[in-house]
Amino acid sequence: MKARILxxxxxxxxxxxxxxxxxxxxxxxxxxxxxxxxDTVTDGNCAEIxxxxxxPYYPPKRFVLPHIERLLKVQSSRDKxxxxxxxxxxxxxxxxxxxxxxxxxxxxxxxxxxxxFRDIYYEKRRSNLFLVNxxxxxxNQDINDECxxxxxxxGPAARDHFDxxxxxxxxxxxxxxxxxxxxxxxxNPIFRQGVEADIEKRRAILNNVRKRxxxxxxxxxATVRYISLGEVLEKTWEEIGNRCFECGGCTYVCPACTCFxxxxxxxxxxxxxxxxxxxxxxxxxxxxxxxxxxxxxxxHDRRNRRFFRKLAHYFIQRELSMACxxxxxxxxxxxxDIGMPSVVEIIRRAAAEIxxxxxxxx
Amino acid sequence: xxxxxxxxxYLPKVAIIDRVMDEIAEVxxxxxxxxxxxxxxxxxRFRPGQFAQISLFGVGEFPSSLPPSPTEEETFFTIRxxxxxxxxxxxxxxxxxxxxxxxxxxxxxxxxxYGKNLVFVAGGIGLIPLRSCIVYALKxxxxxxxxxxxxxxxxxxxxxxxxxxxxxxxxAGVECSLTxxxxxxxxxxxxxxVGSLFxxxxxxxxxxxxxxxxxxxxxxFRFVIKDLLELGFQERxxxxxxxxxxxxxxxxxxxxxxxxxxxxADGPVFTYEQIKKLGENI
Numbered sequence: 001m002k003a004r005i006l007x008x009x010x011x012x013x014x015x016x017x018x019x020x021x022x023x024x025x026x027x028x029x030x031x032x033x034x035x036x037x038x039d040t041v042t043d044g045n046c047a048e049i050x051x052x053x054x055x056p057y058y059p060p061k062r063f064v065l066p067h068i069e070r071l072l073k074v075q076s077s078r079d080k081x082x083x084x085x086x087x088x089x090x091x092x093x094x095x096x097x098x099x100x101x102x103x104x105x106x107x108x109x110x111x112x113x114x115x116x117f118r119d120i121y122y123e124k125r126r127s128n129l130f131l132v133n134x135x136x137x138x139x140n141q142d143i144n145d146e147c148x149x150x151x152x153x154x155g156p157a158a159r160d161h162f163d164x165x166x167x168x169x170x171x172x173x174x175x176x177x178x179x180x181x182x183x184x185x186x187x188n189p190i191f192r193q194g195v196e197a198d199i200e201k202r203r204a205i206l207n208n209v210r211k212r213x214x215x216x217x218x219x220x221x222a223t224v225r226y227i228s229l230g231e232v233l234e235k236t237w238e239e240i241g242n243r244c245f246e247c248g249g250c251t252y253v254c255p256a257c258t259c260f261x262x263x264x265x266x267x268x269x270x271x272x273x274x275x276x277x278x279x280x281x282x283x284x285x286x287x288x289x290x291x292x293x294x295x296x297x298x299x300h301d302r303r304n305r306r307f308f309r310k311l312a313h314y315f316i317q318r319e320l321s322m323a324c325x326x327x328x329x330x331x332x333x334x335x336x337d338i339g340m341p342s343v344v345e346i347i348r349r350a351a352a353e354i355x356x357x358x359x360x361x362x
Numbered sequence: 363x364x365x366x367x368x369x370x371x372y373l374p375k376v377a378i379i380d381r382v383m384d385e386i387a388e389v390x391x392x393x394x395x396x397x398x399x400x401x402x403x404x405x406x407r408f409r410p411g412q413f414a415q416i417s418l419f420g421v422g423e424f425p426s427s428l429p430p431s432p433t434e435e436e437t438f439f440t441i442r443x444x445x446x447x448x449x450x451x452x453x454x455x456x457x458x459x460x461x462x463x464x465x466x467x468x469x470x471x472x473x474x475x476y477g478k479n480l481v482f483v484a485g486g487i488g489l490i491p492l493r494s495c496i497v498y499a500l501k502x503x504x505x506x507x508x509x510x511x512x513x514x515x516x517x518x519x520x521x522x523x524x525x526x527x528x529x530x531x532x533x534a535g536v537e538c539s540l541t542x543x544x545x546x547x548x549x550x551x552x553x554x555x556v557g558s559l560f561x562x563x564x565x566x567x568x569x570x571x572x573x574x575x576x577x578x579x580x581x582x583f584r585f586v587i588k589d590l591l592e593l594g595f596q597e598r599x600x601x602x603x604x605x606x607x608x609x610x611x612x613x614x615x616x617x618x619x620x621x622x623x624x625x626x627a628d629g630p631v632f633t634y635e636q637i638k639k640l641g642e643n644i
Contacts, residue, residue, distance in 0.1 A: 071372050076419040081376045081459045116627065117371045117612040230641055259616030262372075262609045264420050272420045274372075276609075279616070286617065289607045290424065290445030293580075295620075295643040305619075305642075314622045 002183055003176045004191035005198055011166065011173055012049060013190050014132060015041055015095050023093040023130060026063060028053055038063075038094070051168065052138035055098050057329055059255040063092055064105060064125045065112075065278075067252075071121065071262070072274040089124035095132040097162075098142075099155030100327035102133050104255025106161035110319045111258050130181060133162035137205055139212045144328065148341055150213045151220045152326025157206055169201050219348040224322070226347055228313035232304075236350040240307075240343060241300025243336035248280035250330035250339065256310070256323040259286075281306050307343055371612045374417040374461035375401045381456050385440055386520050389487060390452055391429075393438045396462070405465060408432055410472055410494035411603055411631045414439075414464030415611045418450040425608045425626070428465060429490045429523075431497035440490045440522070466611040467630045470495050470575070470601065472502075479508040479568040483586050485556055485578025486515050489522045491603050492577050496530070503535050508568055514541040514556035514582075518549045539565065556582060557589040569594045576602045576634075587634060600634035 006013075018025050025041040027049040036056045041049065075082040097105075105126075112122040135157040136142035136149075142156075149155030158165060163182035167174045175191060177183035185191070226232050251257045261279040264272050279286060282303075287296040296302055309315060310323040324340055331339030338346075376397040383391045396402040405414075408428055416439065417423045424447040429440045443452045454460060472495065480499055484492045499506055511530055515521045521540060530538040539559045541552040552559060556578070560567050574595055576586050583602065590600055606618030606625045613627030621640035623629060632640075 074419045076459075078458050081419065081461060083374065083376065083461065085370050085373055112614065115613060117614070119614055120370050121372075258614070260609070261615065261617070262423060264422050266420055274419075274423075276615075279609075281616065287606070289605065290448060295606075301642070308621070309616075309619065312622065 001176050001178060002186065003174055003194055003199075004186050005169075005172050005194040006175055006190045006192070007172055010190040011051065012046065013188070014164070014166075014175075014185065015046060015049065017185060017188055018093045018095070018130065018132075023091050025093045025095050026060065027095040028056060041095070049095070051096065051134060051166075052141040054141065054144055055101070055136075055327065055329075057253050057333060059104060059253060059327070059329065060094050060097050060101050061104055061108065061255050063094060064108060064122060064129060065258075065260075067278045068275050069121060069277075070273050070275050074272045074274065075270055076272055077270045085120075087121065087124050089128045091128045091130075092125075093130035093132060096134045097131050098136060098327070099133060099158035100147075100149045100152070100325040101255050102131060102158040102161050103149075103152070103154035103321065103325040104327070105129075105131070107256045107319060107321050107323060107325065108258065109161075110321070114319070131162045131164070131178075133158050133165040133178075135165065135167040135206075137168045137209055139209065143209070143212050144332070145214050146328030146331040146339070146341065147213060147326065148328055149326035150210055151218065152322065152324055154325045156209050167202060167205070169198060169205065172198070174198055174202055219344050222351070223344045223347050224311045224313060224316070226351060227308055227311045231351075232347055233350060233354070234300075236347060237300040237304045239350075240338050240346055241298065241303045243338045244282065244299050244303055245335050246282055246284065246299060246302075247335065248282045249333045249335075250306070251280035251282055252278060253329040253333050255327055255329075256325055258323075281309070303338070307340075310340075371614075372463075372610065374415065374423070374463040377460055377462045379454050379456055379458045379460070380436070382454070385522055386515075389440060389442045389522070391438050391440045392451065392454070393436050394460075394462070395437060397459075402437075405462075406432060406437065408465035409469030410498045411469035411491060412465040412467045413491075413608075413611070413626075413630060414462050414466065415608070416441075416447070416451065417461035417463075418447050419461065421450040422447045423609070424448065425466075425606075425611060427491035427494075427603065427630075429493045431494050431501060433498055433501040440487070440493075442487055464611065466626055468628070470603075470631050472498055475573050476505045477571075478506060479572040480506055480510070481567060481572055481574045482509075482511045482513075483556055483574060483576045483578075483590075484511075484513045485582035485586075486520065487522060488576075488578030488582070489513055492575055493523055493526065495575060496536075497526075500530075500533070500536060507571065509536045510567065511536060511538040512541075512556050512559045513538070514543070514554075514559070516543045518542050518546050518551075555585060557585050560589055560593065567593055572599060574600045576600060597635035597638065598633045601631060602634065602637065603630040604632060604637070605630070 026038050027041050036053045070086050073084045112119040162178040165176040259279045260276040262276050288294040331341050377394045380393040385391050413425050413427045426439050545553045604625050608618045608626045609615040611626045613624040618625035620642045
């Protein structure tokens with residue numbers, strides 16, 4: 001991949017360059033306290049874009065998969081039905097998307113565009129999306145105690161699926177092009193050829209950053225094995241389930257969750273909109289059928305479900321990635337402390353318990 | 363990316379009700395056709411055991427199995443009124459419009475069963491998806507060995523597809539036994555659960571070289587499976603179709619995912635061997 005160097009003062013010129021190309025640019029901003037968010041860049045706020053900040057809880061997934069998305073507009077009366085699909089594919093660029101979230105979008109790509117059926121709504125939005133990834137290098141701002149991208153193998157520096165990647169080297173930034181569209185950005189004179197020392201610097205910074213991660217998911221691969229083989233005991237799932245408040249928060253902040261429900265809403269006397277809305281397997285009604293039968297009634301069955309879907313070998317093989325990118329948001333927002341790192345930890349402890357009683361004979 | 367040839371998997375097509383028939387209490391059969399003849403032609407190549415998504419705009423969309431056989435002229439749904447969508451459908455009359463998309467799912471691989479005995483075991487409205495296979499198999503009668511039907515409902519009034527049942531009971535090509543949980547005046551047939559038919563004098567369920575199709579409420583399913591395994595059936599020779607409230611029908615929305623399977627895309631037809639491995643309640 002081609003790399004270039006640009007001065008610190010020129011970084012936000014990339015935002016202007018994208019806006020001149022007709023992109024609506026989305027970038028991260030700071031609110032009050034820990035609050036950070038992605039918002040549309042305007043002439044008024046462009047100076048406040050943050051390069052280093054805690055990753056916003058509300059993931060940028062919504063720019064390819066809005067939490068409510070209209071699918072159809074329908075004129076409907078008893079003897080006449082006119083159905084019109086409604087597509088939106090704004091030319092969007094996300095500036096400052098973190099590596100974990102880049103991995104999240106690449107997971108969605110394989111889920112929505114892979115297999116037998118392609119999702120045209122997702123595809124149209126995705127084809128007009130430009131990603132400027134920023135590598136997490138600020139040990140105090142970018143990386144918090146719950147981050148575990150090093151365990152999920154998605155960061156701190158994404159290896160692919162971005163158009164352009166920026167990394168803070170101190171006085172300068174390194175830009176790496178991931179696609180021809182990203183490389184075309186290098187026509188701007190702010191980018192210059194780098195030297196060997198820049199690459200050395202990049203390596204040294206990444207080595208140092210990797211040491212910052214605290215979250216204990218070192219048992220991740222073993223958890224994948226235990227879950228895939230169905231060896232996690234029912235009572236362990238019950239312990240996890242007992243701590244679930246069934247708020248659905250983990251799924252709404254997850255960059256890799258894909259489930260949705262479909263609903264019709266009346267917008268005029270004979271006019272209906274069909275929309276899809278993010279849904280959550282944590283919620284009791286998720287599997288309820290007409291007539292009331294609900295095959296997945298117990299909370300712990302639903303927790304089991306979530307982690308099975310995310311980590312079972314079968315799905316990893318199918319989508320070529322776990323449905324967990326190590327962003328740590330579920331750990332941050334869960335009131336019952338059963339985000340991914342804690343679940344891995346609970347399963348680890350439970351497995352140690354089984355091993356203690358294992359009989360070894362001659 | 364070239365998007366010009368991509369099809370919208372969520373786009374239903376307008377359909378028109380031809381006539382509505384009362385089947386049993388709260389269950390009606392809706393004969394219908396697509397507004398666009400080209401859609402009708404594409405749709406009519408469905409396989410027994412597949413399903414379709416039915417849209418009642420303003421209320422919602424729901425999945426339904428396809429009771430007709432692809433060998434029949436007319437397309438129809440048989441729907442019990444259980445929720446808001448089905449209630450809206452039940453209000454429709456001949457000439458009214460709604461929308462359909464599909465067919466979806468794997469369906470029963472009827473060609474793979476050529477040369478085998480077929481045993482159909484249905485309870486209540488579980489006959490709806492199996493009707494398709496039965497009609498298909500009887501249309502291709504010379505391709506199969508013995509064909510048996512065991513069908514039960516709560517009361518005689520709740521036996522579905524009475525015209526078909528009469529035909530199957532009278533036909534020489536098929537052994538059809540009926541039963542009810544509770545008898546009513548005029549009923550001279552068997553009283554008891556479906557599985558009780560297997561042990562009746564004169565009944566002989568072929569086990570070797572046989573595929574058993576089982577469809578019905580969860581409790582009936584459990585007992586029939588037990589009976590079939592006791593008779594000596596292998597788990598891979600028992601097939602069924604699972605039910606979930608699919609929101610998309612194409613493996614995206616996640617609502618029907620059980621264990622490793624998306625019921626809509628990987629199913630809804632599974633062998634009992636596969637169902638056991640799903641690792642969740644069905």
